[in-house]
Amino acid sequence: MAVPVVAVALLLAVSWQVVADGPLLGVDRAVRRAVHISHRDSPSALADRLGHLLSDLGSGVPAVPVLLLAGALAAWWWRRSRAGRWWLPLPVAAATAGLIPLLVVPAKAAFARPGPLGEPLAAGQWGWYPSGHTATAAVSYGVAALLLARVAGRRAARGLAAGAVLLSLGVGAGLVWSDYHWLLDVVASWCLAVLVLWVLARWLPRPGAGRRQASGSSLR
Known part of the structure; x- marks a missing residue:
């Protein structure tokens, strides 16, 4: 329970500071100042292009298509393994895309x-908090990795999880580096993603779990 508790506490603290214009927002200003100094003292067109590229990975395209493709692929694997409710990854992926x-x-x-x-x-313009690109990336790539990890081997599952984390971190770093978002906008979206993934990881069944349980019951 420590992970969701920390995520909720951090999200509430950051949100309160944004509303109150509190001292924690000094972190945002300090990070932005450090980024600007780096831009000034060590200009790099390659780093700037990389920052923009990473930021774009948090757009609806490609993140949502990756999520839906992972849902379809996971459903196909579940069906091949003759799992009950093999179709479940498809609505999970679609619902996640709508939840963001x-x-x-x-x-x-x-x-x-x-x-x-x-x-x-x-008038009518949305604000910057929390970061939509960060949430889209962290939730989409995270849920895609979770769906595929349910049918992957242990090593592949670890690789999928690491890839999703790196993509999420990269998108957040690209947004801050490119001056698109404050750091705390990004942190808040990471917290939201952690909560979504924590709930889904505990609710989503593993293929064959029901069959194993039924088989075990029949032996008792």
Whole structure:
């Protein structure tokens, strides 16, 4: 239970600081200042292009298609293993894709936080908190890895988890490096993703678990 408790506590603390314009926002300003100094003292077109590329990995395309493809592939593997409810990864992937804007858009509208450039929000414009690109990446790639890991070997499952984490970290770093988001916008979305993945990991069955349990019951 430690993981979701820490995620909730951190999300609440950061959200409170955004509302109150509290001292924790000094972390945002310090990180942005350090990034600007790095841009000034060690300019690198390659690093800038990489930052933009990583940021784009948090867009609806490619993140959502990857999630849906993983759902379809996991369902196919589940069906080949003759698992009950082999179709389950498909609605899970689709529901997850629909859940992301439901988590992010109302929060953006409610907090209405200006971005790093400091420009005031136009009427009806969403704010920057939490980061939609970070949430899209962390949830989409995380759930895709979770669905595939249910039918993968232990080593492959660890590789999928590591890949999802690296993609999520990379998108967040790219957004901050490119001055698209404050660091705490990114951290809040990571917390949301952790909660979604924690719940799903405990609810989603493993293929064959039901058959093994039924077989065990018949022997008793």
